[in-house]
Amino acid sequence: MAAKDYYATLGVDKKATQDDIKKAFRKLAHKYHPDKGHADESKFKEITEAYAILGNDKKRREYDTYGQAFPGGANAGGAGQGNPFAGFDFSQFQQGFGNGDIEFDLGDMFGGMFGGGRQARTPRGRDISIDLEVPFQDAVFGTTRDVLIGKISTCDTCKGSGAKPNTEITTCTTCNGSGKIHETRNSILGQFSTVRPCVDCEGTGKVPKEKCEACKGHGVRRKENNIHIEVPAGIDNGEMIRLPQQGEAIKTGVAGDLYVKVHVKPHPVFRREGSNLVMDLPVKLTDALLGTTVPVATLEGKTLEVKIPIMKRAEELLRVAGKGIPVSGTHRGDLIIRLEVALPHKLSGKAKKSVEDLKTEGL
Numbered sequence: 001m002a003a004k005d006y007y008a009t010l011g012v013d014k015k016a017t018q019d020d021i022k023k024a025f026r027k028l029a030h031k032y033h034p035d036k037g038h039a040d041e042s043k044f045k046e047i048t049e050a051y052a053i054l055g056n057d058k059k060r061r062e063y064d065t066y067g068q069a070f071p072g073g074a075n076a077g078g079a080g081q082g083n084p085f086a087g088f089d090f091s092q093f094q095q096g097f098g099n100g101d102i103e104f105d106l107g108d109m110f111g112g113m114f115g116g117g118r119q120a121r122t123p124r125g126r127d128i129s130i131d132l133e134v135p136f137q138d139a140v141f142g143t144t145r146d147v148l149i150g151k152i153s154t155c156d157t158c159k160g161s162g163a164k165p166n167t168e169i170t171t172c173t174t175c176n177g178s179g180k181i182h183e184t185r186n187s188i189l190g191q192f193s194t195v196r197p198c199v200d201c202e203g204t205g206k207v208p209k210e211k212c213e214a215c216k217g218h219g220v221r222r223k224e225n226n227i228h229i230e231v232p233a234g235i236d237n238g239e240m241i242r243l244p245q246q247g248e249a250i251k252t253g254v255a256g257d258l259y260v261k262v263h264v265k266p267h268p269v270f271r272r273e274g275s276n277l278v279m280d281l282p283v284k285l286t287d288a289l290l291g292t293t294v295p296v297a298t299l300e301g302k303t304l305e306v307k308i309p310i311m312k313r314a315e316e317l318l319r320v321a322g323k324g325i326p327v328s329g330t331h332r333g334d335l336i337i338r339l340e341v342a343l344p345h346k347l348s349g350k351a352k353k354s355v356e357d358l359k360t361e362g363l
């Protein structure tokens with residue numbers, strides 16, 4: 001990432017006061033706001049990023065001292081890299097700026113962007129990843145697996161409500177049923193109305209009169225789940241299968257995802273090179289010289305009669321089209337056979353004589 005000049009972005013002097021910076025930001029934010037005539041989302045992101053740094057005394061000092069590589073800057077944090085706005089919802093700006101009050105938590109928002117933390121606004125359960133070892137054949141031709149995973153899941157007893165079955169669910173008195181707590185506070189940009197989920201009802205707006213005993217009112221609990229995994233044909237070692245919403249459940253929001261990392265066991269005969277299956281085939285010296293047809297067992301368990309042409313050299317490969325790895329619905333790679341010309345361990349007297357005859361032939 002090229003070093004950015006945040007001062008130039010906001011069009012202010014290095015000696016600008018916080019007031020100047022604030023004014024410059026507001027002016028540009030009005031100009032490029034997604035809702036305005038000059039709407040320009042990338043420009044808007046640039047100025048917001050610049051303001052996040054220069055508008056904060058501590059970050060500004062760090063930036064002035066270390067440039068863009070300072071800790072906590074735009075380069076820090078995995079999720080912030082490249083696009084610090086990934087997952088950030090610009091529609092939140094819609095109701096702001098126009099009438100002067102802004103309905104979002106600026107501090108929180110910047111914390112998320114530059115700390116690499118907060119991404120989506122809908123609460124999500126945690127993602128889970130598991131490892132799955134599959135035999136070579138199964139990876140080539142596809143298979144299914146059922147595995148038992150212990151994970152946080154929606155409570156069966158209360159179906160996720162957190163209430164004891166057949167008891168009343170009442171409106172949360174803390175948030176009056178909205179699930180949100182509104183707070184007004186002052187900040188450098190003026191007065192902000194911030195919203196956070198209500199802790200008492202976990203953002204649902206409802207509280208059970210009597211809590212579910214199985215999950216203690218959480219609506220979720222740890223249990224063993226049978227997970228059905230479809231391993232697609234042609235999957236390679238180290239590839240990941242994603243099962244959406246099969247990760248950990250959460251009371252309010254969507255479940256995380258389950259990632260299955262596939263480990264393919266090596267095969268004693270075949271190996272994979274891209275979409276091709278490769279095997280070594282030992283042939284006798286005389287077969288290599290005179291040519292022959294040999295039976296070759298394929299990965300499917302069938303027998304192929306493979307013709308070895310006269311004086312086929314070991315470094316030339318035999319190719320059987322369409323007997324390799326499935327790469328798309330109908331297409332398969334090739335089976336490639338590498339000949340290994342085997343020399344005899346010992347020669348009989350008669351064989352030795354024949355070889356000596358070959359030698360006189362200049363071979």
Ligand SMILES: [Zn+2]
Pocket residue numbers: 155156157158159160161162163212213214215216217218219220
């Ligand atoms: Zn329950």
Ligand SMILES: [Zn+2]
Pocket residue numbers: 172173174175176177178179180198199200201202203204205206
């Ligand atoms: Zn509440």
